Amino acid sequence: MKLKKIDDLAQAQEQGRRYLFPETPRINIGTSSCCIAKGALNVLNTLSYGLKSRGIAAEVVATGCTGFCFMEPTVEVQYPGKPKVLYGSITESDIPLLIDAIAQRDLIPDRAILRTDKEEHIICGHIAYADTTFDAAYAHIPELSEHEFLKNQQKVILRNAGNIDPENIYEYIGRGGYQALCKALSMNPDVIIQEIIASGLRGRGGGGFPTGLKWKSCKEAAGKEKYLICNVSEGEPGIGMHRSFLESDPHAVLEGLIIGGYAIGAQTAYVYIRDNYRTALKRFTKAVQDAFELGLLGNKILGTSFNFNVKIKEGGGRFVCGEETALIACIEGRIGEPRQRPPFPTVQGLFNKPTCINNVETWANIPVIIMKGSSWYSSIGNTGSKGTKVISLAGNIARPGMIEVPMGTPLHDIIYTIGGGIAEGKQLKAVQTGGPSGGVLPSNITNICIDYDVLKNAGSMLGSGGMVIMDEDTDMVKIAHYFTEFFAQESCGKCVPCREGIVRMCKLLDEIIAGYGSKNHLDALQNMAFPIMAASACALGKTAPVPVISTLKHFRKDYLKYITT
Amino acid sequence: MTEVAEPRWIGKSRAMFETMLGEVPEAMRPVFRQKLMSVIMQKANSGDVTDAHVNAVVQEIVPEPFKSTILKKFKELGDFDINIIDEIIRKRGTTQDGLMSILHDIQDEIGYLPIEALRAVSSKCNIPLSTVYNIVTFYKTFKLKKPGQHTIKICNGTACALKDKAGIRTEVENRFKHSLAVDIEKTLCLGCCDCAPAIEIDGVVYTGDNVRTKIETLL
Numbered sequence: 053m054k055l056k057k058i059d060d061l062a063q064a065q066e067q068g069r070r071y072l073f074p075e076t077p078r079i080n081i082g083t084s085s086c087c088i089a090k091g092a093l094n095v096l097n098t099l100s101y102g103l104k105s106r107g108i109a110a111e112v113v114a115t116g117c118t119g120f121c122f123m124e125p126t127v128e129v130q131y132p133g134k135p136k137v138l139y140g141s142i143t144e145s146d147i148p149l150l151i152d153a154i155a156q157r158d159l160i161p162d163r164a165i166l167r168t169d170k171e172e173h174i175i176c177g178h179i180a181y182a183d184t185t186f187d188a189a190y191a192h193i194p195e196l197s198e199h200e201f202l203k204n205q206q207k208v209i210l211r212n213a214g215n216i217d218p219e220n221i222y223e224y225i226g227r228g229g230y231q232a233l234c235k236a237l238s239m240n241p242d243v244i245i246q247e248i249i250a251s252g253l254r255g256r257g258g259g260g261f262p263t264g265l266k267w268k269s270c271k272e273a274a275g276k277e278k279y280l281i282c283n284v285s286e287g288e289p290g291i292g293m294h295r296s297f298l299e300s301d302p303h304a305v306l307e308g309l310i311i312g313g314y315a316i317g318a319q320t321a322y323v324y325i326r327d328n329y330r331t332a333l334k335r336f337t338k339a340v341q342d343a344f345e346l347g348l349l350g351n352k353i354l355g356t357s358f359n360f361n362v363k364i365k366e367g368g369g370r371f372v373c374g375e376e377t378a379l380i381a382c383i384e385g386r387i388g389e390p391r392q393r394p395p396f397p398t399v400q401g402l403f404n405k406p407t408c409i410n411n412v413e414t415w416a417n418i419p420v421i422i423m424k425g426s427s428w429y430s431s432i433g434n435t436g437s438k439g440t441k442v443i444s445l446a447g448n449i450a451r452p453g454m455i456e457v458p459m460g461t462p463l464h465d466i467i468y469t470i471g472g473g474i475a476e477g478k479q480l481k482a483v484q485t486g487g488p489s490g491g492v493l494p495s496n497i498t499n500i501c502i503d504y505d506v507l508k509n510a511g512s513m514l515g516s517g518g519m520v521i522m523d524e525d526t527d528m529v530k531i532a533h534y535f536t537e538f539f540a541q542e543s544c545g546k547c548v549p550c551r552e553g554i555v556r557m558c559k560l561l562d563e564i565i566a567g568y569g570s571k572n573h574l575d576a577l578q579n580m581a582f583p584i585m586a587a588s589a590c591a592l593g594k595t596a597p598v599p600v601i602s603t604l605k606h607f608r609k610d611y612l613k614y615i616t617t
Numbered sequence: 618m619t620e621v622a623e624p625r626w627i628g629k630s631r632a633m634f635e636t637m638l639g640e641v642p643e644a645m646r647p648v649f650r651q652k653l654m655s656v657i658m659q660k661a662n663s664g665d666v667t668d669a670h671v672n673a674v675v676q677e678i679v680p681e682p683f684k685s686t687i688l689k690k691f692k693e694l695g696d697f698d699i700n701i702i703d704e705i706i707r708k709r710g711t712t713q714d715g716l717m718s719i720l721h722d723i724q725d726e727i728g729y730l731p732i733e734a735l736r737a738v739s740s741k742c743n744i745p746l747s748t749v750y751n752i753v754t755f756y757k758t759f760k761l762k763k764p765g766q767h768t769i770k771i772c773n774g775t776a777c778a779l780k781d782k783a784g785i786r787t788e789v790e791n792r793f794k795h796s797l798a799v800d801i802e803k804t805l806c807l808g809c810c811d812c813a814p815a816i817e818i819d820g821v822v823y824t825g826d827n828v829r830t831k832i833e834t835l836l
Contacts (some may be wrong), residue, residue, distance in 0.1 A: 059825075086810055086812055088821065088822065089809050089812040089823060089827070089829065090812060090827070124811075227690035267690075287805045288806060289777075289805070289806040291806060294813070326805075328770075328804065330820065338831065366717070366718065366721050367758075368755070369757040369804070369805060370756055381715065382719075384711075384713065384714050385715065386713070387752060387755040388756075446811055447813075451811065452811035470681055486686040488775070518775075520775045520776055531779075536777070538773070
């Protein structure tokens with residue numbers, strides 16, 4: 053099928069609905085990298101084989117990550133007209149039981165974790181799974197909105213994650229996908245940019261620069277040839293949600309890019325995916341191919357005069373390539389060394405042409421803003437930070453996972469309600485937000501919430517949204533050493549303060565941990581931090597001493613334990 | 618003189634033949650091309666031409682010092698199929714912005730980046746070898762050495778370092794540190810923080826007890 057005009061989308065949507073609501077049972081199995089690590093592929097294969105050999109008609113679908121990473125592999129069973137039921141921690145030994153249940157169109161009552169009767173989808177609105185007559189057999193299973201893990205979450209970006217087959221474009225369209233593109237193509241590009249500015253969307257990669265202003269500046273830059281870049285160079289330790297997201301809903305990012313291309317007047321987008329993200333790379337490549345075949349990419353998109361092309365680049369495993377100028381160098385086929393700004397990439401970027409670089413999550417916000425309008429979007433969140441944020445919750449927490457909360461959600465709620473508290477009943481010692489460049493916050497976090505400015509004032513940063521929870525057993529000196537060592541290895545070596553300074557800091561920490569430390573060591577660490585931060589060209593050097601400074605500030609006691617003299 | 622029809626070249630034979638011709642003065646190349654090709658085809662009994670056929674012809678009919686030069690150049694072709702590189706470059710183009718993709722593709726095909734492959738890329742794309750080498754050594758994903766039978770990547774992310782109380786990361790590292798069959802490396806966060814500690818074995822991420830079970834199958 054090829055969509056030749058905007059109205060053709062309805063046809064594709066119909067086809068998508070047939071995939072999403074088949075007449076046979078539909079079984080969704082999460083197959084993101086996180087799920088695969090826990091054996092999801094074995095479950096998938098055994099289940100498909102089992103069903104086939106017993107002649108039971110059912111659609112087994114490999115979906116993305118549901119966010120329930122703490123009880124993967126997850127299997128979701130949906131019978132026509134019945135609530136969708138989620139089962140967690142399914143192993144191969146559970147499969148016979150599951151097959152029996154599916155054959156009878158029955159439940160496994162004591163294994164069911166939650167049920168979905170209906171869903172309020174952010175774009176396509178009300179989705180009903182259950183018939184109006186409620187089946188009493190399902191009554192004991194908690195409803196979607198009652199589960200503690202989901203209660204405080206708001207799924208805007210992750211609206212499709214875990215519900216659709218990421219390699220099937222029709223399922224994305226079936227859930228309202230590419231509607232925003234159709235709407236955007238009938239809008240004036242300047243109006244789109246105004247909408248993005250009005251929405252208050254800020255860059256999700258860490259900097260928090262207003263996205264609309266970046267677009268405007270790129271559009272106004274001289275020259276006809278312009279580029280977009282989608283940054284998926286997630287290299288920070290402790291952050292994995294962009295991978296899971298891209299593996300679960302690649303088309304959401306693609307749609308955002310196409311709209312961006314139309315609004316800014318760019319012809320080509322480069323999607324930079326870091327190395328080692330093979331599943332994400334594979335699924336995104338498939339998404340781009342499918343979009344080309346359907347006429348959503350290429351020349352004369354949906355019968356308009358708009359042409360757009362997407363190219364995928366695989367990175368080379370260097371953390372510094374997440375920095376925008378280093379990323380550009382990498383795409384151009386040079387080594388990833390950042391350069392001085394200005395000129396900013398919006399004026400002089402890829403191949404010296406105006407370039408708009410946004411993070412993968414920022415792009416995924418665009419279709420929602422177009423569909424729902426800027427005033428709806430800016431009603432979520434608080435004063436300075438709008439919308440929702442996807443967070444990868446990891447570390448010593450009872451329920452690690454990929455979550456999405458409105459901006460302004462207190463850290464306390466995330467840790468104790470969504471995350472279910474600290475693992476093994478231990479006490480919270482510290483929270484680290486924003487990857488290694490962010491600081492380590494002490495357990496006294498009552499007034500801190502997910503917000504660019506609040507976190508910045510607290511001495512940390514939102515970054516791209518990683519959150520690592522550390523329990524009472526954590527040695528903060530070792531944590532500081534771990535991050536400093538990471539930066540020492542990842543420094544590209546262009547600026548001397550960063551290349552040499554961080555190695556020296558690492559050495560001082562080595563000595564402290566080995567028991568040779570003195571108060572002078574702590575002073576030296578403190579004194580070295582300032583010049584490194586002041587004299588490095590890019591954010592890597594500018595933030596490398598943050599872990600040391602913040603641990604020195606909040607956890608000096610841990611350092612003093614090592615110091616005898 | 619009648620044109621000799623191209624035989625079917627197997628393996629590197631085509632590249633070897635071209636290397637051999639490269640030693641002939643340019644003006645005489647068309648004549649030699651026909652002549653040598655028919656000799657090689659005779660050797661191959663008009664069937665498929667393999668590396669061994671070309672090699673034998675060089676050994677038998679080429680005089681010194683050309684013979685040693687050609688044989689030395691054959692060695693520089695490396696022990697992989699040079700045609701792969703031609704094909705990859707055709708797909709990715711010869712501009713510098715395609716270089717990373719070319720190198721990724723070659724590494725996917727051959728398993729690592731032999732110096733002969735880098736030389737071929739450099740000359741075919743007209744990019745200085747020093748630039749190619751600069752790229753390959755800057756980005757950690759590229760390997761210059763032939764990898765072992767298995768690759769284990771230990772995630773060095775925060776969550777994995779934090780949650781690895783049982784010390785499985787060090788256990789795995791120590792166990793395979795001196796193994797020739799297994800390459801072991803610590804890598805950037807694998808992005809599977811919820812399954813910390815995560816360890817990737819031959820491209821698949823494992824966690825907890827799954828790591829131990831998988832490792833037993835490696836040995």
